[in-house]
Amino acid sequence: MNINLKLQLVTIIPLLLALSAVLFVTQLQYQSLSRQTVDEYRHSVIKHRKEELRNYVSLAEGATEYIYQNKNLNEQQAQTLVKEILSNMRFGKDGYFYAYDFDGTALVLPEQQSRIGKNWLDLEDRNGVKLIRDLITAAKVGGGYLNYVFYQPSKGDGVGKKIGFSRALDDWQWMIGTGVYIDDIDHEIAQLNASIRKHIRNTSILTLFIGLVAVTAIFFSGQFIRFSEKKMANRKLRELNERIFQTQEEECKRVSRELHDGISQTIAATKFALETAQLKQQNNIDASQDMNRSMELICKIMGDIRAISHQLHPGLLEDYGLGAAIEELGRDFSLRTNIEVNVERLSIRNVLSTEVKAALYRIAQESLTNIERHANASKVTIKLKLIPGG
Known part of the structure; x- marks a missing residue:
C-alpha cells in the first residue's frame, strides 16, 4: 500500500466515523425532541380540553341555576325541567350532558334512554375504571376530571377515550357533568409523529448525502493529487534520466577526447621513435637516445591510462x-x-x-x-x- 493511499485512508476513515457518530447522535437528539414535542402537544391539548369542559359545565349550571334556585317550584317540577334542559344541550359532534344521583342512578343520558333509571354505580370501563363512582366522588369534593372509555354516539356501538368533568348539585344530591372524546388527539399525535419521523429521515438522508459528497470529494481530490504528484515525479524522473544520459555522453566525449588528443598522439610519437631507433640499428647507428625517448613516452601513456581509469572509477x-x-x-x-x-x-x-x-x-x-x-x-x-x- 503506497503512501498516497494510506493518507487517503487516514483522511477518509475518521471522516466516515465522524459522519456515523453525527448521524447516531442526531437520531438520538431528534427522537428525544420528538418525544418532548409530542408530550408538550398532548399536555397542551388536554389542558385546553379540560378548560372547555369546565366552561361547558359552568354554562349548564348557568342555564339551570334559575330553576335550581327557584323556591316557587316544588323539587320534582324543578328536577324535571333541569333534566329536560340538560338533555337538550349539545356541543360539538358528540358533546352532551349527563346527570346521576349520588347513589349512581342515571337521570340524564341523551341517546341512551335504556340506561336512564338504572343504577350504574359499579359500572367499569374496559380498563377497570369505576367511572360513575369516581365522577360522583370528584363532584362531591367540588368538581374534578376523570379519564375513561365510554360509549360514543357517532361510532354507533363503538366506544372512545373520554375526559369527563363533574360538579355536584348538593341540595338535590345530584352529579351533573359532561365529557369530550380525545381519540382525535391520538390521531393528531400520530400524524405529528409521522411528520417528525419524516423530517428526521429526510434530515438524516441529507446529512448522509452531504457526508458522502465530502468523502467522495476527498477521495477524488486525493486521486487528483496522487496523479499530479505521479506526473510530476515521472517528469522529474525523465529529466534526471536525460541529465544522466547527457552526463554519460559528456563523460564519453571527454574520455574520447583525452584518448584522441593525449594517448593516441603519444602512441603515434612512440611508434615514430621506435621506428627511428629500428632504422638506426639497421644502419649501425647508436639508437639509445630514441629508445630512451620511447620509454618515456610509454611511461607517459601508462600514466595517462591510469589517470583516465582513476577518473572513471578510482581504485x-x-x-x-x-x-x-x-x-x-x-x-x-x-x-x-x-x-x-x-x-x-x-x-x-x-x-x-x-x-x-x-x-x-x-x-x-x-x-x-x-x-x-x-x-x-x-x-x-x-x-x-x-x-x-x-
Whole structure:
C-alpha cells in the first residue's frame, strides 16, 4: 500500500466515523425532541380540553341555576325541567350532558334512554375504571376530571377515550357533568409523529448525502493529487534520466577526447621513435637516445591510462576509502588548475556502503568540475564529516 493511499485512508476513515457518530447522535437528539414535542402537544391539548369542559359545565349550571334556585317550584317540577334542559344541550359532534344521583342512578343520558333509571354505580370501563363512582366522588369534593372509555354516539356501538368533568348539585344530591372524546388527539399525535419521523429521515438522508459528497470529494481530490504528484515525479524522473544520459555522453566525449588528443598522439610519437631507433640499428647507428625517448613516452601513456581509469572509477575508493579518494581527487585538481584545495577528511572507510561512497565521490567530482568552469575560485575546501543520524 503506497503512501498516497494510506493518507487517503487516514483522511477518509475518521471522516466516515465522524459522519456515523453525527448521524447516531442526531437520531438520538431528534427522537428525544420528538418525544418532548409530542408530550408538550398532548399536555397542551388536554389542558385546553379540560378548560372547555369546565366552561361547558359552568354554562349548564348557568342555564339551570334559575330553576335550581327557584323556591316557587316544588323539587320534582324543578328536577324535571333541569333534566329536560340538560338533555337538550349539545356541543360539538358528540358533546352532551349527563346527570346521576349520588347513589349512581342515571337521570340524564341523551341517546341512551335504556340506561336512564338504572343504577350504574359499579359500572367499569374496559380498563377497570369505576367511572360513575369516581365522577360522583370528584363532584362531591367540588368538581374534578376523570379519564375513561365510554360509549360514543357517532361510532354507533363503538366506544372512545373520554375526559369527563363533574360538579355536584348538593341540595338535590345530584352529579351533573359532561365529557369530550380525545381519540382525535391520538390521531393528531400520530400524524405529528409521522411528520417528525419524516423530517428526521429526510434530515438524516441529507446529512448522509452531504457526508458522502465530502468523502467522495476527498477521495477524488486525493486521486487528483496522487496523479499530479505521479506526473510530476515521472517528469522529474525523465529529466534526471536525460541529465544522466547527457552526463554519460559528456563523460564519453571527454574520455574520447583525452584518448584522441593525449594517448593516441603519444602512441603515434612512440611508434615514430621506435621506428627511428629500428632504422638506426639497421644502419649501425647508436639508437639509445630514441629508445630512451620511447620509454618515456610509454611511461607517459601508462600514466595517462591510469589517470583516465582513476577518473572513471578510482581504485582508492575501494582500497582506502572515501577520504583518501577525495584527497587524491583534490590533489589532482590542484595540480591541474593551480587552485588550492584543502580536504578535511575522516576515516569512514567501514561505515558507508559502496553505493554511498561512489555517490559522494561523484558529487565531489562534479562540484570540482563546476568550480573549475564557473566559480573563478582561488581556494576550495572539502569537508567530510559525520552528524548524528547521518
